[in-house]
Amino acid sequence: MDLARTALELAAAHDSAATHHLYRELHAHPELSGAEHRTAARVRTALRAEGVDCTEGVGGTGIVGVLANGPGRTVLVRADMDALPVTEDSGLPYASTVDGVMHACGHDAHTAMLVGTAQALARGRRHWSGTVLFVAQPAEETGEGASAMRDDGLHRRFPLPDVLLAQHISAGPIGLVAHVEGPVLAASASIDIVVHGRGGHGSRPDTTTDPIVIGAAIVGRLQSIVAREIAPRETAVVTVGRFHAGSANNVIPATAELGLTVRSTSHERQTQILAAVQRIVRAECEAAGVTTGPDLRIVKSMPPTVNDARVARNVAAIHTRMFGGNRIVDPGPAMGSEDFSELARLPDGQAIPYHYWFLPSTPPAVWNAAPGQSPMERFGNVPSAHSPDFAPDPSVLDHGVAAMTGAVLAELAGGVSRAASGT
Missing domain, CATH: 3.40.630.10 (Zn peptidases)
Known part of the structure; x- marks a missing residue:
């Protein structure tokens, strides 16, 4: 036939x-x-x-x-x-x-x-x-x-x-x-991150631990994962699609929230990238002297x-x-x-x-x-x-x-x- x-x-x-x-x-x-x-x-x-x-x-x-x-x-x-x-x-x-x-x-x-x-x-x-x-x-x-x-x-x-x-x-x-x-x-994962700082008056940053500055450092550092930890022959994406913090111009907030999507074409690479995200977030918080958190939660993932x-x-x-x-x-x-x-x-x-x-x-x-x-x-x-x-x-x-x-x-x-x- x-x-x-x-x-x-x-x-x-x-x-x-x-x-x-x-x-x-x-x-x-x-x-x-x-x-x-x-x-x-x-x-x-x-x-x-x-x-x-x-x-x-x-x-x-x-x-x-x-x-x-x-x-x-x-x-x-x-x-x-x-x-x-x-x-x-x-x-x-x-x-x-x-x-x-x-x-x-x-x-x-x-x-x-x-x-x-x-x-x-x-x-x-x-x-x-x-x-x-x-x-x-x-x-x-x-x-x-x-x-x-x-x-x-x-x-x-x-x-x-x-x-x-x-x-x-x-x-x-x-x-x-x-x-x-x-x-x-690709495999994909959506990650919610909460950075806990210490809020205060915008005129007194020395009395606070600014989660916006920490969050900004995290965003920048995350871009190094694909550029410096993933082989050029591999395909991967780390994107920060959400960054929310504060509600007033003269107030340093107590927390900052980030939302990420992580994508790669294998289970092995996805595991590597997710570990790198956690390492970077925790290291930036520790470098800033944060004593609480951060909170990381994978809210959705696909193989x-x-x-x-x-x-x-x-x-x-x-x-x-x-x-x-x-x-x-x-x-x-x-x-x-x-x-x-x-x-x-x-x-x-x-x-x-x-x-x-x-x-x-x-x-x-x-x-x-x-x-x-x-x-x-x-x-x-x-x-x-x-x-x-x-x-x-x-x-x-x-x-x-x-x-x-x-x-x-x-x-x-x-x-x-x-x-x-x-x-």
Whole structure:
């Protein structure tokens, strides 16, 4: 069987109008992390209409659909459902109707493509054998949803997958597919820091321990971590995004608060950087004579997303046959973060192989009008994810259904199942 041709035929036969309608509906009614009740209900209804056995309420509002079709491998397809606390400024006719909430990261598109892929595979059962799990995940933006679904028995209550697949829309020329072997997204950590000084009158700094001066020294010193402690071949980011202290011009406050994001492409490097942050913060406070604190708290963290090389090559190969080699690109790792890899962790410490790829989705008119001579220059001048004017071209929906359908077929045919191998 020609898998590439079959994938294109199945994708072309799915109800494209229904997929686009679902996307517009989800975009107009976004829901924040952990509150995706309406979205989950729409997914459940759409999957059940195709004969997919659905379980709701997994890890909160998560949906797990099981499409069993004889012996073979088990492939898990994941889409995220949550929106962001962003006020939309896209001008779309189906813009958000919820004040201060927007699908600014494309999760509405991912969810619609998940349903479209389920429809394509359900209606084309005679072309494949095995089991496909369709996972609609809550709370990706907060980094809580994947682990919540896993801890709620995702791999115990449902068939254990041989492989996990996910795709994400992004800025860039529509029609491309971006594949990366190995690290594709960074580990990230959000850190809250409180520096305790001793407040007093602005005219008497000698009677105080100024936390603003200490905080400023910390900010400057933190920039030396990547510059002087991380090898140039590595990729890492340490950013201070928040620095709050004081409320009056003539008062030295008692505390200063800093908020950091730390990102790198491996567990080892992330551990090294977090240790350096703690060392620097404590050392600067000690150097200033602080006797209390400081307080450091990691408020959110996500692991790196590291694609399995075999799965990456297999999926890229079928996409090459489906779309043409000129449509397949390797942009290298990005410094954004995801919790998708949490779904791959098993209780015994083993991990399920996975692949995560990008679908550029900038409308052609917007891309062509963007300033810049090179693609990278234009990339920085078009609306990106988390932007209030992020508005992907709707044609990415059909492209995404085809891409995921092809990936599933390739992986169903791609090796020995866990059940058959006894693992």
